[in-house]
Amino acid sequence: MARNSSGFRREILEVASRLFAVTGFKGTSLQDIAGEVGCSKAALLYHFDGKDAILTELLTPAVEALAELDVRLAGLDGDTAVRPAVEGFVDLVLRFRREVKILYDEIPEMLRHPALAGVLEMSDRLVDALAGRTADPEAHVAALMVLGAVPVVGTQPVPLGDDELRAVLVRRALHTLDHDDTRP
Amino acid sequence: MARNSSGFRREILEVASRLFAVTGFKGTSLQDIAGEVGCSKAALLYHFDGKDAILTELLTPAVEALAELDVRLAGLDGDTAVRPAVEGFVDLVLRFRREVKILYDEIPEMLRHPALAGVLEMSDRLVDALAGRTADPEAHVAALMVLGAVPVVGTQPVPLGDDELRAVLVRRALHTLDHDDTRP
DNA sequence: TCAGACTCTGACCGATCGGCCAGTTTGTGA
DNA sequence: TCACAAACTGGCCGATCGGTCAGAGTCTGA
The missing domain is CATH 1.10.357.10 (Tetracycline Repressor, domain 2)
Structure with missing residues (x-):
């Protein structure tokens, strides 16, 4: 042996x-x-x-x-x-x-595709914008959450029309980010 | 032609x-x-x-x-x-x-693997629990958001220790679900 | 010491993949 | 009508994959 x-x-x-x-x-x-x-x-x-x-x-x-x-x-x-x-x-x-990452494994692989060049960097900047451009870790986590949350909801069957879904998603995402809409 | x-x-x-x-x-x-x-x-x-x-x-x-x-x-x-x-x-x-779904494409494929039998059904029930077992579409959307949000944050490098990350994630997820912690 | 079980290797197999090419069919303008 | 180009096909290629197999090397207990 x-x-x-x-x-x-x-x-x-x-x-x-x-x-x-x-x-x-x-x-x-x-x-x-x-x-x-x-x-x-x-x-x-x-x-x-x-x-x-x-x-x-x-x-x-x-x-x-x-x-x-x-x-x-x-x-x-x-x-x-x-x-x-x-x-x-x-x-x-x-x-x-x-183990969870294995489930999501194709994503990093796919992001290496030439057609998706720059998407990773743009996503980073999007997270930064979602976090309100602060260095606060909790805001960063909340921003990452939104980044992960929206695509899952968007690609899943939901009993809502598109306009309704959009409104709910925006409202919920802002809520997650502590930026609840204060407008009428 | x-x-x-x-x-x-x-x-x-x-x-x-x-x-x-x-x-x-x-x-x-x-x-x-x-x-x-x-x-x-x-x-x-x-x-x-x-x-x-x-x-x-x-x-x-x-x-x-x-x-x-x-x-x-x-x-x-x-x-x-x-x-x-x-x-x-x-x-x-x-x-x-x-197009977004293509990025996440491996997931449904992977969920067909025998080792992951039943995961889909368990995820559905998890979403139901996260939504507080109501039929409210907005609660359902929020629950789906959490389902998508947590894995992304968990598998991404974050400037927080595990215990801190866990606390922030739980707090933020509950916030998203309108179940903010009222305990001391 | 030696038989036999365990561990591992290199070579090989069939299947499948993306891609290429010679050649055929089909439509079209002069 | 005819020459030509566009549209397409079947067959083939090399590469890569997961998996098999006979046999070599190694350890161990009797």
Whole structure:
């Protein structure tokens, strides 16, 4: 045996996790992982049943934690669910940052496309504007939240007409940024 | 000539846009597009310089619109930038929904992975809990916003420690949901 | 010491991808 | 009518992918 088996497995998972989070699942080949780990592609497939199995083993703890949260929230109704939902969700995301990043993995990869040159910089400046051009970390966080929130709502089916959706989104985003509309 | 050229081009872009938004850029082959359009793969490459060129032509209008917003905001400072930034960003996302969806394309694809079975349903229930289990569309929008906001902040570098970040995120998310903490 | 299990490698496989090209069909202006 | 160009096809290419396999090297317990 050339290496400690379970330690080697963990090393593979560590490298795979890092690469998946940067170049995406599809964008990362077994060759890439093997190269980084310093072994052959076949060695990976000796320890794991396949590329999918690596991803599964990486994501399973996060999914299980989500399932636990799901069960916990099921017992609460109405307003009482809101705070536990928020805290549980925030905890979950922060605890499994890298796993979550794998879900969003295509985005950084896509932003490297020539057609999207400059979008990253423009987004940074947009966040700066949303934060009211202050150095306040909380304002910065709120601005990042808006940056993430709007696209999700915009690309999801919502029971509102476009004009209504626009109005609600603008109002809610301003509220998040502590810039509630004071105009009539 | 078998078809109207410019109309055919538009049809290709329409189909490609739809497929990219569902199966992702990498997850969509030229064969897939050709099959849906009803022509050969070579016909696509007759009208476009390559797969990348199709994506570029699809995304360029959205990127240009973002660049315009970027310029417009550059002239505003401090608080005066916040509202135009929010309105401009919301408009942008709603106007280019499908293009934005292409950016997030890997997510639905990834959620089909066996390791993530049930995550979609759990997310729906999470949104329901975040919305306080009401049918109010605005609460639903706010809940979707939180669902999108937290992961973005969590996976982005932020000048805050984990505990601080957690506190800020929870507070901001509750604020977005109109459930501000009233406890000491 | 040695048989056998464990670990790993290099070579190879079939599938799929984006892209290229020779050649055919089809529409059009002189 | 005919020459030409535009529009398109089927077939093919090299590259890359995930995955398999026979065998080599290594460790361990009897």
